[in-house]
Amino acid sequence: MLAPVLAQPSLPLNDAAGMHIAPDELAAVKKRMEAEDLTVLAYRFEGDKYCQAARFAAYADALGDRFIGKVLPDSAANPDSPMKNPHSVVTIHLIDEAGQPTVQARDEILDFFKMRLSE
Structure with missing residues (x-):
């Protein structure tokens, strides 16, 4: 994967600090990220x-500076979403209006895809 994006990774549900990846897989990911100068947006x-x-x-x-985590304020979530817990940054909680943090996140993701996938 050349343009990994984690959009509110939720698993495992029973471990707030858990990552849904086996240790050997995580080591392989980190090695590849270093070798190919890759980053992951989240x-x-x-x-x-x-x-x-x-x-x-x-x-x-686990990933050091290869992990670029972005945290949006809860106030940036669409208040009209059927899900009251702010969760889905670029889907049901997206406010599709210029200047909104969720639109900025969506545009950053699309730019990241363009940059990584056009190389």
Whole structure:
């Protein structure tokens, strides 16, 4: 994968700091990221009950500066979403208006894809 994006990674649900990846797979990912100068973008809302700060901290610890975690304030989530817990940054909680943090996140992701996939 050349343009990895984690959008509010929620698994495992029973371990706020857990990562849904086996240790040997994580080592392979980190090795490849270093060898190919890759980074992973990640997004979450500050108060997300399913993707908590501890998970981003675990990814940052595991991947170092290859992990670019972005945390949006809960106030940036679409208040009209059927899901009240701010969670889905670029889907149901997206506010599709210029200047909104969720639109900025979506555009950053699309730019990241263009940059990585056009090389």
